[in-house]
Amino acid sequence: EIVLTQSPGTLSLFPGERATLSCRASQTVTNSYLAWYQQKPGQAPRLLIHGASSRATGIPDRFSGSGSGTDFTLTISRLEPEDFAIYYCQHYGTSSYSFGQGTKLE
């Protein structure tokens, strides 16, 4: 099973700034089967990015994903107040899913 490690654990920024979140896999993620989710307190996670770089339906273009192999990045170009949340990466494409431990953006 692929283990995903996210960094940093907490990221402190201001609205308008750029956020860069990292997700590192313990082995190569084939076909870039890597997704990112956003979770706000008391809510279910929301799909942001799939296939490492494809935005899900309705996701603003300030969110972008990049990377391949074992290193992936979620970038939020200009933070809006509603972007402060916890972000999880997820590996898929095998018979067992794994999630990173999350990055809290505050």
Added chain:
Amino acid sequence: QVQLQESGPGLVKPSETLSLTCGVSGYSISSGYYWGWIRQPPGKGLEWVGSIFHTGTTYYNSSLKSQVTISVDTSKNQISLRLKSVTAADAAVYFCVRHRYYYFMDVWGKGTTVAVS
């Protein structure tokens, strides 16, 4: 618009069986997709529990396989989760999800909180 609604007891006693149901609206389970469960212990991250296809084909998290049963009722357009012999470690918010086979989760329910005590 596809909507998922989890339901079930909010409190289960240790060693007993946790039973949850996920009702699907706006989409027929028999039309495709896999339907599954993901849980999140208080203050912690996400853990996939298992998933099912409308034919009844299932696949489970290997760490929970001996404890979990997921079933489907196409006539009621719902899936169910049974988790036996629960302990405090099974206390969590349980989310119902939709996904394609081995693919990312594109629809999530709001979740239901289960305590074990």
